[in-house]
Amino acid sequence: MVVCESVTKIYEPDIVALEGVSFVIDKGEFVFIVGASGSGKSTLVRLLLKELEPTSGRILVGGRDLGRLKHSKVPMLRRNLGCVFQDFKLLSDRTAWENVAYGLRVQGESRNSIRRKVPEVLNLVGLADKTNSLPDELSGGEQQRVSIARAVVNHPPLLLCDEPTGNLDPDTSVEIMQLLYRINRAGTTILMVTHDREMVDKMRKRVIALEDGRLSRDERRGGYAAE
Amino acid sequence: MMLSESVRSLTANISTTVAATMTVLIGMFLLGLFIALGTWVLSWSDQAKNKLLVKVYMCTPLTCEQQGEATEGQINDVRTFLIGLPEVRTVKFVSKDDALDIMRERSPELVESISSNPLPHAFEVSPRQAEDVRLISTTIREAGLPGVQKVRDGEKVADSILRVAKVVSGFFLAAVLVLGIASALLIANTIRLSIFSRRREIEVMKLVGATNWFVRGPFMIEGLLCGLAGSLAAVLLLALGKGLVLPTILGRIEDSGVGAWPFWQNAAVLVGVGLLLGALGSGLTLRRFLKI
Numbered sequence: 420m421v422v423c424e425s426v427t428k429i430y431e432p433d434i435v436a437l438e439g440v441s442f443v444i445d446k447g448e449f450v451f452i453v454g455a456s457g458s459g460k461s462t463l464v465r466l467l468l469k470e471l472e473p474t475s476g477r478i479l480v481g482g483r484d485l486g487r488l489k490h491s492k493v494p495m496l497r498r499n500l501g502c503v504f505q506d507f508k509l510l511s512d513r514t515a516w517e518n519v520a521y522g523l524r525v526q527g528e529s530r531n532s533i534r535r536k537v538p539e540v541l542n543l544v545g546l547a548d549k550t551n552s553l554p555d556e557l558s559g560g561e562q563q564r565v566s567i568a569r570a571v572v573n574h575p576p577l578l579l580c581d582e583p584t585g586n587l588d589p590d591t592s593v594e595i596m597q598l599l600y601r602i603n604r605a606g607t608t609i610l611m612v613t614h615d616r617e618m619v620d621k622m623r624k625r626v627i628a629l630e631d632g633r634l635s636r637d638e639r640r641g642g643y644a645a646e
Numbered sequence: 647m648m649l650s651e652s653v654r655s656l657t658a659n660i661s662t663t664v665a666a667t668m669t670v671l672i673g674m675f676l677l678g679l680f681i682a683l684g685t686w687v688l689s690w691s692d693q694a695k696n697k698l699l700v701k702v703y704m705c706t707p708l709t710c711e712q713q714g715e716a717t718e719g720q721i722n723d724v725r726t727f728l729i730g731l732p733e734v735r736t737v738k739f740v741s742k743d744d745a746l747d748i749m750r751e752r753s754p755e756l757v758e759s760i761s762s763n764p765l766p767h768a769f770e771v772s773p774r775q776a777e778d779v780r781l782i783s784t785t786i787r788e789a790g791l792p793g794v795q796k797v798r799d800g801e802k803v804a805d806s807i808l809r810v811a812k813v814v815s816g817f818f819l820a821a822v823l824v825l826g827i828a829s830a831l832l833i834a835n836t837i838r839l840s841i842f843s844r845r846r847e848i849e850v851m852k853l854v855g856a857t858n859w860f861v862r863g864p865f866m867i868e869g870l871l872c873g874l875a876g877s878l879a880a881v882l883l884l885a886l887g888k889g890l891v892l893p894t895i896l897g898r899i900e901d902s903g904v905g906a907w908p909f910w911q912n913a914a915v916l917v918g919v920g921l922l923l924g925a926l927g928s929g930l931t932l933r934r935f936l937k938i
Contacts, residue, residue, distance in 0.1 A: 468853075491858070498855035508850055522854035569854065 420446045420577055420608045421467065426476035428462050428632075436462040438632045439476070444610065446576070449603045451619050452612045453643055454629035460612045463629070464581050467610070468500065469493050481576060498526055501570030501578040501607075505585035507562045509554040515541065515565045516550040522569050540572045541565075544598060560591035564598065571602055578602065580611040584618065592618060616643040649867060656868055659839050663872060666832040670876025670923060671883075673825030674916045678884040680818040681915060685907040687811040700783045702728070703796040704767040706742075710795055720793030721767060727791060728771055733778040738770040766795060826923060833872050833927025837865050841935050862932050869928025870921055877920025881913045 421444040428437040437459045444450050454460050465471045466478060469485050478485045481499055488496060509518050516537055523533045541550055544564040554562050563583060570578060580599065584592035596618055603609045613619060619626060619642060626641030627634065636645055656663050702724065703709075704716035721739075728737045740748075745765040750757040771786075773779050783799040841848065851861050888909060 494852075494855040494857045496855075497853060500855075502853050508846070508853065510847055510850060521850070525851055525854050525856040525860060 420444050420448070420481060421610065422477075422479040423463075424477040426463075426466065426473045426478060428459070428466060428471065429474045435632050437466075437473075437629075440629070440632075440634045441476075442627055442634065442637055444608065446608055447603070447606055449600070449609045449622070449624045450611065451622070451624055451626045451641075452610065452629065453614070453619060453626060454635075457631075458629040459632040460629055461581065464579055464610075464612060467579060468502065469496060498573060499575050499577065501567075501573075501575040503563070503566050503570050503578065503580040503583045505582040507554070507566040509562055509565055509569075511554050514551050514553055515546060515557065515561075515568075518554070518565055519569045519572055522572060526573070536572055540568045543571075544568045558591070559587050560594060563587065563591075563595055567595070567598060567602075571607065575607070577608045577610065580609065580613075582612055582614060584613065584615050589617070596622070619643040653871070656836075656840070656871060659836065659843065662832070662836045662839055666829060666836045666872045666927070667876045667879070669825060669829035669832050670873055670920055671879045673822060673829050673923075674877040674880035674920050675883055676818065676825060677822045677919060678880055678912055678916050680815065680822055681907060681912045682884075682888075684811075684815050684818070687815070699799075700771040700773070700779055700786065701798045702769040702771060702786060702794060703798070704769075705793050705795045706764065706766045708764055709766065713793070716767060716793035716795075720791070724769065724791050724794060727789060728769055728786070731782060731785060733773050733775070733782050734771055735774045736772050738772075740768045740770060742767050826919070829873075829876065830923045830927040830930065833869050833924055834931040836872060837869055837928045837931040838935055840868060841865060841931065865932055866925070866928050869924040871924070872927070873920040873922070873924025874917065876923075877917045880920070881916055884912070884916075885909070 421442075423440055423442050425439045425441050426437055427435075427439055429435050440459075440463070452460050452463065462471065466473055466485075467480060469488065472486070480496065483496065485496070510521065513521065519537050519540060520533050523536060528536075538547070538550070541547055544567055546561060546564050546568065549557060549561060552561075554565070557565065563586075567583070578599075583599070584595055587595060592615060599609055599611070600622075623640045623642070626636065626638050626643070628636035628641075628645070704721060704724070705713050706716075707714050710716075725737060725739065728734055742763050742765045745768065746757065746763050749765065771782060773782055779799045783797045786794070786797045848861055
């Protein structure tokens, strides 16, 4: 699903964000990426979205070489990538329903299929009764559910989560994790950047740890810290 | 969907929108005036040039003392020479009697007081092309035909008028250019503000995989709307001006055959340039601030 081959990213002039990072993520995996602030986690996410270009090395997402991907094809890449962020990135002047539909509309989906898909996915994330609420009227956890709904409404094979529970209290975080776990069980590969030690330790999933831009650990069933 | 988004963001930062539209308006108004005046002057000078003639005066006993009056043969020679010139369209012979008649009409009291006819025979030569007036007159002069006393051309008047017109139109063009640049930049600024106020939405759009043109479209339309509104307002003002002000001026210099471009043509140019400015302004900003 995701292949990184000795990826290096240097921000001009000489800040090394990632150095020689290599890993392979298979289809259907659930992978945590952990590391202290400034260890290069966010850079990695942005590279996978092709918001940035690596200084050297190769990145493949869904079999496509990002270095060879034409600029005009980037939107197509992102349609096959769900994204969830710490700050939700919802449009505050649109309801939950509209926020989810927005992604579909942008991609030129027909009205009919939007009407079919949006309630379906809102149901999946457990917001069937809040479809007409604006983001401000929703709790943090509910907002994150809307953002997850928007990310998965098109059934992307890969879901990128950049600290999705960073702004949420522990109980809500657990709910969000359960939701993500369910989505993963349904076949979606999930790559999750996180600081949430407890969560990583409890889930016992694959853990990739970054330290100062280098890959320091890659364990099949790891914890947040090295054992 | 795109159009409604553009209108929404135009009204969101109304003051800059108004500023940009106003500049387009003023610029297009001046451009309209320039086109109207410019084409009018051009058509007028064409008309004036058509009236330009080369006059060839033959000798009279008074003007050529050695030679005396030009003979019939000399007059005929001059006529064949003139007709033979390739630049000449028509040659008209004005005899001294005709000239006196013309003069009598213009100032009868002057003619009353003279006993004999002092006027020369003359040829009025009209050129095929107005620019050739000078060429014809020098050719005749250099030919040194016997019996010819003087060759005159009237180009100087038209020349100086055209020179003034050139200066005026240069000034107009410079003003239009400056205002055009100003309005493109102001539109660019308007778009920049609206990109800034909607950056969150743009971010989300990019994340969910909107194509470049889908993201840019609304802003492009915004710029075009600015240009369109400004130029349409300018056309409206010009139409008002044409209806109210022009008749009072034109009353004095009515001249058939002289006319500016038809109004609709002028208007079409203005709207076209307005749209171009809008596209230019928004394109400028999109290139710089909306890299995707």
